[in-house]
Every structure is written in structure tokens, then in C-alpha cells.
Amino acid sequence: MVYDCIVIGAGHNGLVCAHDLARAGQKVLVLERRDVVGGCCVTEELWPGWHVSTAAYVVSLLLPEIERDMELARHGYQVLPRSPSSFTPFEDGRSLLLGADAAANHKAIEQFSLRDAARYADYEELLTQVAERLEPLLVQTPPRLGIPAPGGRSWSLSQRLGDAKQVLGLLDAFRDLGDDFGEAVRLLTGSATDMLDHWFESDELKGTLATDAIIGTFQPPSSPGTAYVLLHHVMGQAGGARGVWGYVRGGMGALTAAMAASARQRGVEIRTGAAVEEILVRKGRVRGVRLAGGEEIPCRAVASSADACWTFETLLPADHLPAAFLSSVRRIDYVSASMKINLAVRELPDFTCCPGNEEPGPQHRGTIHINALPEMIERAYDDAKYGTSSQRPIIEMTIPTSVDDTIAPPGHHILSLFVQYAPYKLAEGTWDDQKEAFADRCLDEIARYAPNVPDSVVHRQVLSPVDLERTFGLTGGNIFQGAMSLPQLFTMRPVPGWSDYRTPVQGLYLCGSAAHPGGGVMGAAGRNAAVAIRADR
Numbered sequence: 001m002v003y004d005c006i007v008i009g010a011g012h013n014g015l016v017c018a019h020d021l022a023r024a025g026q027k028v029l030v031l032e033r034r035d036v037v038g039g040c041c042v043t044e045e046l047w048p049g050w051h052v053s054t055a056a057y058v059v060s061l062l063l064p065e066i067e068r069d070m071e072l073a074r075h076g077y078q079v080l081p082r083s084p085s086s087f088t089p090f091e092d093g094r095s096l097l098l099g100a101d102a103a104a105n106h107k108a109i110e111q112f113s114l115r116d117a118a119r120y121a122d123y124e125e126l127l128t129q130v131a132e133r134l135e136p137l138l139v140q141t142p143p144r145l146g147i148p149a150p151g152g153r154s155w156s157l158s159q160r161l162g163d164a165k166q167v168l169g170l171l172d173a174f175r176d177l178g179d180d181f182g183e184a185v186r187l188l189t190g191s192a193t194d195m196l197d198h199w200f201e202s203d204e205l206k207g208t209l210a211t212d213a214i215i216g217t218f219q220p221p222s223s224p225g226t227a228y229v230l231l232h233h234v235m236g237q238a239g240g241a242r243g244v245w246g247y248v249r250g251g252m253g254a255l256t257a258a259m260a261a262s263a264r265q266r267g268v269e270i271r272t273g274a275a276v277e278e279i280l281v282r283k284g285r286v287r288g289v290r291l292a293g294g295e296e297i298p299c300r301a302v303a304s305s306a307d308a309c310w311t312f313e314t315l316l317p318a319d320h321l322p323a324a325f326l327s328s329v330r331r332i333d334y335v336s337a338s339m340k341i342n343l344a345v346r347e348l349p350d351f352t353c354c355p356g357n358e359e360p361g362p363q364h365r366g367t368i369h370i371n372a373l374p375e376m377i378e379r380a381y382d383d384a385k386y387g388t389s390s391q392r393p394i395i396e397m398t399i400p401t402s403v404d405d406t407i408a409p410p411g412h413h414i415l416s417l418f419v420q421y422a423p424y425k426l427a428e429g430t431w432d433d434q435k436e437a438f439a440d441r442c443l444d445e446i447a448r449y450a451p452n453v454p455d456s457v458v459h460r461q462v463l464s465p466v467d468l469e470r471t472f473g474l475t476g477g478n479i480f481q482g483a484m485s486l487p488q489l490f491t492m493r494p495v496p497g498w499s500d501y502r503t504p505v506q507g508l509y510l511c512g513s514a515a516h517p518g519g520g521v522m523g524a525a526g527r528n529a530a531v532a533i534r535a536d537r
Contacts, residue, residue: 002298003029005533006289008276008315009305009473009512011039012062015259016526017303017511017533019070022266024534029297030268031289033275033473036253037260039305040472040479041521043253043407047459050414051407052342053252054461055472055479057398057416058367060236060245061522062255063139067238075258079238079246080403084362087354088208088369089449095353096204097362100244112202123199127234130184135235138517138524141532142491142499188228189486192221193374195230207373209233214420215396216479216519218337220381221374225486232520245367247400251407255521279304279311279508281320286507301536303529305512307481308332308494310473316505325504328495333483334476336465337384337421341439344459345413348399349450357452360402370395370445380421387427389438392445394420412458417442424465424477431464438462480519481512490516501529502536509533 005021007014010032018028036042040055059079067077084099097108102121110117143163186195192213196206210221213229220226238246248254260270275292279302288298304311312321312329321329348357348364357364371380371394380390401413408414419442426434439462443454465477474481482488491499494514501509501516511529513519 001027002300003027004299004537005029005301005303006031006297006299007303007305007511008279008289008311009033009039010037010256010260010270010272011305011512012041012256012259012521012523013512013526013529014039014303014305015256015263016066016070016523017305017530018268018270019259019263019266020527020530021303021533022263022268023069024530026534026537028263028268029299030263030270031274031276031291032270032272035273037270037272038253038256040474041252041256043251046342046461047344049409050344050412050459051251052344052414052461053248053400053416054342054463055340055468056252056521057247057400057418058245059238059248059252059255059521061232061520062236062238063523063527064237065139066523066527070259070262072255072258072262075261076250077255077258078249080249081244081246082366082403083244085245085366086208086369087363087366088204088372089351089353089363090204090373091448093353094204095351095363096208098208099366109202109205112204113200116200116202116205119199120205124234126180126183127187127231129180130187131231131235134231137490138522139528141501141528142493142516186227187230189224190227191224192226192230194222195227196221196374203373203375207377208369210374210377211369211372211394211396214377214381214394215418216336216338217483217485218335218384218421218423219485220378222378228486228489229484236522247398247404249404249406251400251404252521276315278317279315279505281316281505281508284320284506286505301507301509301533303509303511303533305510305526306473307334307475307478307512307514308510309334309475311508311510311514312503316508320505322504325495325498328497332494333485333488334478335424335483336468336474336476336478337423338465338468338477338479339417339419339422339435339438340463340468341417341419341442342461342463343415343417343457344408345415345453345456346411346458347452347456348402348413349415349446350452351450353449360399364399364402366398368397368399370397370449384421384423387423387425389423389426389434389441390421391441393422393438393442395442395445397446415453422465424469431466435462435464435467438464481514482518484518489518493518501525501532507536
């Protein structure tokens with residue numbers, strides 16, 4: 001059998017791409033290297049009775065149209081909103097709770113600054129205005145600036161005019177912001193520090209918001225381009241309302257399990273434990289794939305949800321690619337400094353600033369920011385830029401069991417820690433030798449705010465940046481399949497001139513986070529790639 005398309009990787013983007021192609025009548029096969037569907041969006045029973053979202057841990061950015069078209073709710077997908085959404089404890093005994101309630105936010109912030117409390121709603125409104133103008137771009141193929149047409153042909157005049165119209169449309173989308181246009185430019189190109197300093201005066205609020213700009217990056221909030229990531233705070237509606245990030249009942253793998261069920265219903269075949277060793281090419285065109293065991297499977301197209309490094313440098317012989325293209329691929333920035341720690345605990349954290357852990361309270365439901373002060377974040381980065389893990393790491397802690405009682409034994413809980421900064425490249429030693437000691441340091445930092453946590457740990461899993469690369473195929477441990485900095489977004493992603501999901505090899509496409517619009521549990525890259533594949537057929 002010759003498949004119309006083989007999708008490499010059964011992560012959420014690969015499953016969306018496969019579903020959309022099958023819905024259009026194509027015969028599709030998905031090949032997953034691991035023994036479980038989901039990629040980074042997976043639930044695994046690490047210990048009996050503990051069902052852990054091993055990598056990705058919250059959802060908001062998933063496109064509503066994907067949720068609707070794949071009928072995910074019918075296949076068991078359910079989002080559990082979190083309220084409030086954010087809790088930041090401080091060592092002086094105070095804390096900051098933020099959520100969707102504007103009056104409650106005002107009251108929470110005014111303990112630190114009356115001025116900041118008065119301005120916060122306007123700040124949120126600005127972010128919302130910019131996010132609403134950017135969101136349509138997520139499901140658009142970026143303009144083909146500099147990309148050659150397939151088969152050595154030239155793009156038609158109408159196609160070139162269409163690209164120019166798209167660029168002008170982007171500018172027009174921001175023109176009606178009026179006096180806020182300058183603030184939008186600051187948000188899209190500046191640093192989180194500059195943006196937050198312009199709006200607020202209290203370090204407690206600025207630090208809490210700044211953590212949104214650094215998660216998953218190897219940059220301090222003072223680095224240009226980090227302000228853009230602040231927009232993710234208000235983007236997406238998968239939690240039931242704009243910017244409300246939620247947990248998935250049953251863990252994040254319940255989402256991809258629903259996607260897989262939907263894809264199979266459309267006729268998609270999914271094989272796990274099937275590692276692709278090589279993408280087979282003849283005369284500049286895809287002809288199939290070869291698996292690690294030697295099996296060759298013919299197809300007319302391949303959509304890779306692996307990152308660009310894996311796709312073009314591991315799975316594809318270099319002589320099939322133009323030297324200039326390969327050189328650009330090798331310059332992609334995969335620098336990373338993130339660690340994921342999953343903890344099974346016998347009781348909830350009991351915060352000194354907000355006592356109580358018999359039942360989940362507001363302080364347990366949302367994202368908990370540890371060490372979230374601007375100076376602490378900058379100092380944590382200073383350690384990492386010289387190749388050492390942060391002495392006082394920045395920790396984003398979530399407790400999915402605070403709203404989901406299906407994933408842990410009764411009375412027990414799961415703590416999910418996403419940690420900055422743990423540089424992929426260490427100046428001395430290896431992560432295999434150092435990761436457990438660093439995890440101990442993270443627990444010590446949490447104990448400054450919730451002293452009961454270290455002794456409550458029953459099991460733990462520590463995933464260093466190297467482990468993230470080994471387990472999930474993330475080059476450099478980068479969770480976004482390439483840094484989400486300005487030079488690697490939109491028409492520049494994955495490399496300049498090749499932002500339309502196509503590649504120099506005819507019939508080979510990128511359908512994962514390596515392509516526009518990048519990382520996050522969104523599904524847009526998979527859907528956009530399917531549009532390109534269908535158009536070429």
C-alpha cells in the first residue's frame with residue numbers, strides 16, 4: 001500500500017495534521033517512536049495509581065476550531081478551569097493571588113501598590129487588544145518572502161500580490177490601536193522588564209508577571225523579545241474563557257488520546273513503537289520512510305512533527321538539501337534552560353503565608369510562582385549564563401490534583417515543577433550526575449514558602465534538559481522545538497524563506513512546533529501544514 005501521507009510523530013500537531021488530511025479523503029499513517037501516543041502532551045502512570053502529565057501540564061492555546069472539528073469532548077476531552085489562576089508567595093509573609101475577577105485582582109495588588117492596582121486592568125486590556133490582533137495569524141500561512149516555488153517554477157503575480165496583501169493586512173490590524181500603537185510595538189519587540197517597569201512599580205507584581213516571559217526560554221526578562229511571551233498570559237480560550245489556563249481531566253494525555261480517537265475514526269492508522277530512521281527521497285521527491293528495523297513504507301508525502309534538526313540532519317541525508325538551506329537549519333537556536341520535576345506527595349503544600357492544606361484552597365489551584373521577584377530572576381539567569389544551574393531557581397509549580405481527583409490515590413497529590421534555569425550545556429560535569437542534587441535544591445527553595453513539602457514527597461521524576469532531549473526528541477531540551485525569539489518567528493520560522501510548511505524536498509513538510517506559529521499546545525502548525533499538503537495535491 002502507498003499512503004498519501006505519513007506523519008512522523010503522534011504529538012498533538014501530528015494528530016491534528018493526520019486528522020485533517022484523512023477528513024479530506026487521504027490515506028494517512030502516523031508513526032510514533034515511543035510506545036505511547038501524545039509526544040510531549042502525554043499522561044504516564046509513573047508509579048501505580050499516579051497518572052502524571054510528564055511534560056506539558058496546562059492548556060489554553062488549543063484552537064477552538066480544532067476542538068470543535070475533532071469533536072474532542074465526545075472523545076473524553078474535558079478542561080478543568082483554575083480559579084484563581086496565579087498564586088505567588090513571598091518570604092515576608094505576604095502573597096499575591098491573581099485571576100479573572102477584576103475586583104479581586106485590584107484588592108490583591110493594592111497591598112503592594114495602589115498605583116499598580118489602578119493600572120492592572122488597563123494593562124490586561126492592552127495585552128488582550130494585541131492578542132486579538134495576533135490570533136488570526138496563528139492559522140495563516142506566513143507570506144512566502146524569498147521562498148522559491150516548487151519544481152523550479154516562479155510564483156504567479158497573484159500569489160506574490162497575495163503575500164504583499166497579507167503583510168499590509170498585518171499592519172492594518174494594529175493601526176486602529178491609536179495611542180496604544182507604540183505600546184503594542186514595545187510589547188512585540190521589547191523586553192519584559194522594560195514593559196513591566198513602564199506599567200508598574202511593585203516588584204511583587206512585576207516579578208509574578210515576568211515569570212510568564214521566561215518559562216521555557218534561556219533568557220532573562222531584561223532581554224529584548226521577552227515581552228512578546230507575556231501575550232500568552234491572555235491568549236487562548238481552551239480553559240473556557242480568554243487567558244484562563246486549565247488542567248485536562250485525566251492529565252494532558254487525555255487530550256491527545258481524544259485526538260487519536262478522532263483521527264482513527266477518520267481512518268488514520270497510528271503505529272506506536274515505530275521509529276523512523278530515514279526519510280526516503282528519489283530525484284528530489286519523497287518516496288517513503290524506512291523504520292529502525294529496516295521496514296520501508298512508501299508514500300507520496302511526509303509530514304514531520306519532529307524539530308528541524310531531527311528532520312533535516314538526522315532523518316534526511318544531507319545531499320538532498322541545498323547547502324544554503326542546511327546552513328540556515330544549523331543556525332537555529334535551540335538553547336534551553338528548563339527542567340521538569342514531577343512529584344508524588346502525600347499532602348498539599350502548607351504555605352506559611354497562607355496556611356491550610358486539609359483541602360485544596362485558592363492558593364493550590366493555579367500556577368504557583370516560587371522566587372518570583374525581578375532581581376531573583378535576573379540573578380538566577382546570571383548563574384545559568386556561565387553554565388551552572390541557578391543557586392535559587394525560579395519555579396512554576398502546579399497541582400493538577402487540586403481540581404482533578406482522577407490522577408492520584410485518594411488524599412494524595414501531584415506537584416508539577418517547571419524550573420528555570422537549568423542550562424543544557426554545563427560548564428562542568430553532566431546532568432546525569434547533577435540533576436538529583438539540583439532537584440533537592442528546588443525542594444529546598446519551595447520549603448522556604450511551604451516547609452512541609454520536602455518530607456511529603458513519596459516519589460519523584462527529574463527530567464533534565466538532556467532527558468527532555470532523549471525522551472521527547474527535543475533538540476537541546478528546547479520545549480518549543482526552537483527558541484521563540486523574534487528572529488525565529490512568523491516568516492523566519494523555521495528558517496527565513498521557508499515559513500509555509502514546505503521544504504526543499506518535494507513532498508516533505510514540517511507540521512510541528514518547529515514551524516509557524518511555534519510552541520505550545522495549540523495545534524495550529526498541524527492544521528496549517530495539512531492545508532499546504534492538500535493544496536499541493
